[in-house]
Amino acid sequence: MPGKGITGEVDRIAEKGLLQLHPFIPDRLRVVNDGNRLEVGQLLAKVACANCHALQRRTPLRHIPDKFHGATDEDLIAAFLQGPLKHGTQPYMPRIDLPEAEVRAIAHFLAVTNSGQDVERLIVQQRSATRVASQKE
Amino acid sequence: MDIGTVMNTMRDPAGVPAHPVLFQALMVLTWVLHIAFVHLTLGAAGLAIFSFHRRGRSPYWECLSMAMTKVAKVGVSLLIVLGVAPLLFTQVIYDPQWYASNVLSGRWAIAFIFTLIVAYCSWFAFYYANHEGAKRHIGVFAWVGLLLFCLDGLIMHALSYQALLPGQWMGWYAPGGVVDTRGAALHAIQWPRYLFIMSLSAPAVGIFLIAYAHYFAGREDREPAYRAFTRSLGQRMASRGFVLALLPLLGWQMSHPAGSGLVAHPVGVLLVLAVIAMAGWMWRLREGTHGYLPVLGGLGLLAVLSLWREVIRVAHLKPFGYDIANYVVHADWPSALLFFATLAGVGGLVGGYYLTLIYRAGRVQGLYTASRGVARLGSGAVAILGVWIAVFFIYGIAIWVRNSFL
Numbered sequence: 001m002p003g004k005g006i007t008g009e010v011d012r013i014a015e016k017g018l019l020q021l022h023p024f025i026p027d028r029l030r031v032v033n034d035g036n037r038l039e040v041g042q043l044l045a046k047v048a049c050a051n052c053h054a055l056q057r058r059t060p061l062r063h064i065p066d067k068f069h070g071a072t073d074e075d076l077i078a079a080f081l082q083g084p085l086k087h088g089t090q091p092y093m094p095r096i097d098l099p100e101a102e103v104r105a106i107a108h109f110l111a112v113t114n115s116g117q118d119v120e121r122l123i124v125q126q127r128s129a130t131r132v133a134s135q136k137e
Numbered sequence: 138m139d140i141g142t143v144m145n146t147m148r149d150p151a152g153v154p155a156h157p158v159l160f161q162a163l164m165v166l167t168w169v170l171h172i173a174f175v176h177l178t179l180g181a182a183g184l185a186i187f188s189f190h191r192r193g194r195s196p197y198w199e200c201l202s203m204a205m206t207k208v209a210k211v212g213v214s215l216l217i218v219l220g221v222a223p224l225l226f227t228q229v230i231y232d233p234q235w236y237a238s239n240v241l242s243g244r245w246a247i248a249f250i251f252t253l254i255v256a257y258c259s260w261f262a263f264y265y266a267n268h269e270g271a272k273r274h275i276g277v278f279a280w281v282g283l284l285l286f287c288l289d290g291l292i293m294h295a296l297s298y299q300a301l302l303p304g305q306w307m308g309w310y311a312p313g314g315v316v317d318t319r320g321a322a323l324h325a326i327q328w329p330r331y332l333f334i335m336s337l338s339a340p341a342v343g344i345f346l347i348a349y350a351h352y353f354a355g356r357e358d359r360e361p362a363y364r365a366f367t368r369s370l371g372q373r374m375a376s377r378g379f380v381l382a383l384l385p386l387l388g389w390q391m392s393h394p395a396g397s398g399l400v401a402h403p404v405g406v407l408l409v410l411a412v413i414a415m416a417g418w419m420w421r422l423r424e425g426t427h428g429y430l431p432v433l434g435g436l437g438l439l440a441v442l443s444l445w446r447e448v449i450r451v452a453h454l455k456p457f458g459y460d461i462a463n464y465v466v467h468a469d470w471p472s473a474l475l476f477f478a479t480l481a482g483v484g485g486l487v488g489g490y491y492l493t494l495i496y497r498a499g500r501v502q503g504l505y506t507a508s509r510g511v512a513r514l515g516s517g518a519v520a521i522l523g524v525w526i527a528v529f530f531i532y533g534i535a536i537w538v539r540n541s542f543l
Contacts (some may be wrong), residue, residue, distance in 0.1 A: 003151075003153045003465045004150075004152060005150075005152070005467075006150045006151060007150075023138050023140075023143040023146070023147075024306075024307065024310055024311070024316075026307075026311045026314040026315070026316060027314065028314045029314075029316075043316055046318055118339065127315070
């Protein structure tokens with residue numbers, strides 16, 4: 001219901017994405033690529049999900065691995081993000097509509113988390129590899 | 138992204154319900170009362186500990202320690218209650234800065250609550266045990282309480298100061314481009330500012346002691362020698378305390394950013410002059426001076442300090458294009474009327490009744506009988522509470538009916 005001149009931002013985020021609109025995204029993470037997908041996915045999950053959900057396994061506060069029943073299939077996770085969540089049909093959840101690249105990044109991060117791998121270590125390794133590659137160029 | 142645009146975007150999209158300057162003025166005014174009780178509490182706590190360790194020298198020190206322990210105990214509750222108003226006004230007009238700063242140091246913001254709880258419990262344990270012939274080891278509770286109170290002051294200082302430095306937020310949030318969401322650090326501390334504000338606790342309790350001696354002049358159980366002892370001690374603490382406070386104040390004045398115009402700003406200079414004037418006045422305080430006058434002087438000094446904090450905030454945020462004057466206003470006059478009517482009615486009459494009652498009862502030894510005027514004030518307070526509760530419900534029900542059925 002509109003009031004006091006407030007305009008909705010969900011559609012604008014759907015069009016441009018959180019990576020472009022969110023003020024506190026480091027520049028090197030504003031575009032998703034193979035070298036930062038996991039890190040971007042983690043950051044987006046923190047921005048979009050962590051207000052209500054814990055992101056780690058075996059933690060309190062509606063943790064996401066439990067909500068996905070430990071699913072490690074990225075397509076399955078992405079299907080939820082682009083289905084009920086995108087259209088706002090999930091009870092008790094806000095409508096969160098994100099561009100394809102951002103959905104895939106979040107799905108990748110959640111799949112890796114659910115697989116039980118050490119996400120933090122993987123991100124550090126990827127960051128180092130990206131830095132080495134850019135130095136060689 | 139330009140941080141000035143970011144701050145303006147982070148404002149409450151619903152705007153504010155009255156002109157922002159109104160909230161700014163209320164913020165400055167209410168902070169004076171809050172910080173007055175912060176100073177009184179910290180000063181009384183420090184003096185209670187000092188007196189506790191000197192209680193073997195004279196019964197006056199023991200009596201003073203017990204009295205100051207109670208003052209600090211009550212002071213904590215009052216500083217918390219009186220801290221709500223300036224905090225809320227800050228959140229209304231400086232919401233982007235306050236919330237960003239709190240998120241950047243999230244663990245400390247949460248730790249503030251828990252350390253304050255532990256500090257208050259520890260102080261209460263000291264209060265419970267600090268009686269005639271108390272054992273030495275109970276002083277540990279007081280030290281723990283006071284140190285945690287000082288830590289809480291440091292946390293509040295850092296949260297306030299970080300809010301003035303939006304240009305550094307991104308560097309704190311994502312150092313080297315790597316996001317750190319732990320909120321584990323206090324990123325910016327301006328030690329001279331913190332030490333100056335904390336240092337005012339000593340002269341504050343000194344001024345309080347002068348008023349304390351005056352207040353108990355009519356009580357025979359507070360013997361004249363004890364009152365003379367407290368007044369003399371208060372005068373020494375006030376005069377020396379203000380002199381000592383000058384050092385961090387001058388350090389603070391010198392640490393303002395170059396080109397900000399703050400180093401020689403008239404309000405800053407006025408604050409320095411006010412501290413010097415208070416020091417001089419306390420140094421030469423005459424016996425016949427009314428015991429409550431220094432309290433008024435102290436509150437005046439704190440008003441200048443409160444204004445100075447706001448001048449500094451405006452000077453820090455203006456280069457980024459943040460100006461409260463252009464905050465979107467959606468005037469809500471009924472709410473404003475309700476607020477001021479509550480402030481005057483409930484705050485003035487009910488608060489006034491309690492203050493009058495406590496003030497007069499404390500000056501009487503033995504049984505206190507309220508005068509006709511105080512009794513009428515009490516009846517008025519009960520009546521206004523009834524009116525307030527009725528208006529509260531009628532207003533809410535009217536809006537509910539209008540929105541749901543009309």
